Structures are given as structure tokens and as C-alpha cells.
Amino acid sequence: QLMESGGGLVQPGGSLRLSCAASGFTLDYYAIGWFRQAPGKEREGVSCLSSSDDSTDYADSVKGRFTISKNNARDTVYLEMTSLKPEDTAVYYCVRDCRVKERDLGYRYIEVWGQGTLVTVSS
Numbered sequence: 001q002l003m004e005s006g007g008g009l010v011q012p013g014g015s016l017r018l019s020c021a022a023s024g025f026t027l028d029y030y031a032i033g034w035f036r037q038a039p040g041k042e043r044e045g046v047s048c049l050s051s052s053d054d055s056t057d058y059a060d061s062v063k064g065r066f067t068i069s070k071n072n073a074r075d076t077v078y079l080e081m082t083s084l085k086p087e088d089t090a091v092y093y094c095v096r097d098c099r100v101k102e103r104d105l106g107y108r109y110i111e112v113w114g115q116g117t118l119v120t121v122s123s
Helices: 103-109
Strands: 002-005 008-010 015-023 032-037 043-051 057-060 067-071 074-083 092-097 116-119
Touching: 002 092, 002 116, 015 032, 015 092, 015 116, 032 067, 032 074, 032 103, 043 074, 043 103, 057 067
Parallel strands: 008 116
Antiparallel strands: 002 015, 015 074, 032 043, 032 092, 043 057, 067 074, 092 116
């Protein structure tokens, strides 16, 4: 099970940190990441963190602004979001089994989804 937190309303240019706590499994053995879905749009892969070598991958739209990290001891993954734009507004989902360097960050391989947390970027 995955449980996200940290969403909310932020002004353009602002920052926000999302957290995702895993239960029932350990992050040591699974790739973990984030997807998002904006109103009226398809789900989009945002970032993925590999369990094997801690390599990361990001959507082009967030490169240089978002950073994924994890704390294995706490089985928690984070998404640090900076320089937020209105187009970043979406429900953000924590996922397990994403794949780095793969089309759509391995959407078709994802086994576990969180319930989502809403991020709204607006003035």
C-alpha cells in the first residue's frame, strides 16, 4: 500500500514536497515513482527511482525542477517540486514498479498505486 501526503495550494514559482509512505513491502527491492493526472488529461509519468542502482528518470516537463528521493529506513519516497507552474496542477500518484529510461516510465508494469494527492498551482 502507498499513502501520499503533502499536496495543497501553492503560488506559481513556489515549492512543495510530496511524501509517500509504503507499507506491506520495503523500498529496498522495488522501483518507486510518481505519476500525475491533470483535469481532462491522461496520466503522465513524472519521475522514477530505481531500486537496483538508485538511478532516476524524469519527464522532460519537470527536469531541473523536480527531484525524487527516498529514505529506505522509513520506506518513504519524496518528490521535491520547485519553480512550480500552473500546468503542474494535477493529482499526483505514488507508484510502485515504474521503470527508468522506459517509455512512459513503465506505466504498463505498475502494480501498486497510491490514492493520490492534489497539487494546485495558482495565484
